[in-house]
Amino acid sequence: MTNLYSKLASVYEAMYYSFIDYEEEYIFYSNILKKYHKNGVLEIGSGTGNLAPLFLENGFEYLGLDYSKDMTEIAKSKVPEGEFIVGDMRDFQLKNQVQSAIITGRTISYIVEHQDVRGAFASIGRNLQRGGILCFDFIDANRFILDITKERNVVHEATHKGKTYQRRSTWDLKGEHGMDVIWDSKYYEKTGDEWEEIGKDHAQVRTYMLNEIEIFLALENFKILEVIDRPTYAFPTYVIVAQATTD
Numbered sequence: 369m370t371n372l373y374s375k376l377a378s379v380y381e382a383m384y385y386s387f388i389d390y391e392e393e394y395i396f397y398s399n400i401l402k403k404y405h406k407n408g409v410l411e412i413g414s415g416t417g418n419l420a421p422l423f424l425e426n427g428f429e430y431l432g433l434d435y436s437k438d439m440t441e442i443a444k445s446k447v448p449e450g451e452f453i454v455g456d457m458r459d460f461q462l463k464n465q466v467q468s469a470i471i472t473g474r475t476i477s478y479i480v481e482h483q484d485v486r487g488a489f490a491s492i493g494r495n496l497q498r499g500g501i502l503c504f505d506f507i508d509a510n511r512f513i514l515d516i517t518k519e520r521n522v523v524h525e526a527t528h529k530g531k532t533y534q535r536r537s538t539w540d541l542k543g544e545h546g547m548d549v550i551w552d553s554k555y556y557e558k559t560g561d562e563w564e565e566i567g568k569d570h571a572q573v574r575t576y577m578l579n580e581i582e583i584f585l586a587l588e589n590f591k592i593l594e595v596i597d598r599p600t601y602a603f604p605t606y607v608i609v610a611q612a613t614t615d
């Protein structure tokens with residue numbers, strides 16, 4: 369697991385709250401679920417629980433699943449009324465099947481190996497009711513890989529609760545399991561005029577081509593209902609809405 373979701377979980381919490389407009393994320397994903405008449409949702413990669421209160425306040429049945437204990441602990445303390453469990457999307461089994469599953473924030477990027485992609489979609493399919501909806505976003509390799517060959521360095525800055533953070537990242541194409549990349553980042557906190565390094569992270573993440581996503585989903589009996597081009601902070605992203613076609 370990358371440091372960002374363990375040692376740096378509290379820095380993640382501070383930075384991502386500034387990067388992502390969670391109200392907008394909620395509106396976007398809940399509108400899709402409402403369109404398909406779903407009011408129960410499993411959020412995979414629920415992180416520090418930023419979407420959970422919005423789903424709960426609006427009458428959704430909500431369950432969060434994340435493989436990081438640190439992130440889940442933060443989520444539980446922030447949203448005591450929410451249900452969060454620790455689990456790995458590549459292989460998990462819920463007590464009861466759910467109506468829908470969402471994976472936001474390009475979390476699918478952490479699934480790098482082909483077998484793990486198949487494992488994740490197969491697990492999700494098993495835990496969805498027939499006709500259940502899976503909605504997730506991914507970084508579009510067609511645009512992203514060319515972008516990083518022009519500019520490998522990206523700086524993100526965020527201010528949260530009076531503290532200013534910076535993430536200085538470098539991307540390197542690895543191409544070991546498709547269009548996967550090495551993402552090296554250093555995290556800094558600003559004190560006066562100085563930037564103090566507070567942590568490092570090294571991760572292998574996968575960007576996907578739409579075609580391969582179509583194949584992976586078809587192999588696990590999902591039917592694609594919608595493909596939405598939705599650029600979110602910094603990266604070209606597609607959102608997929610797919611339906612489970614088996615029990």
Ligand SMILES: C[S@@+](CC[C@H](N)C(=O)[O-])C[C@H]1O[C@@H](n2cnc3c(N)ncnc32)[C@H](O)[C@@H]1O
Pocket residue numbers: 373384388412413414415416418433434435436439455456457458472473474475478479
């Ligand atoms: C980019 S964060 C997104 C968190 C949250 N959805 C948000 O928007 O703030 C990715 C999250 O996915 C979790 N994650 C990564 N790989 C996972 C896996 N195989 N199974 C479950 N959770 C995973 C990480 O622990 C992290 O909390």
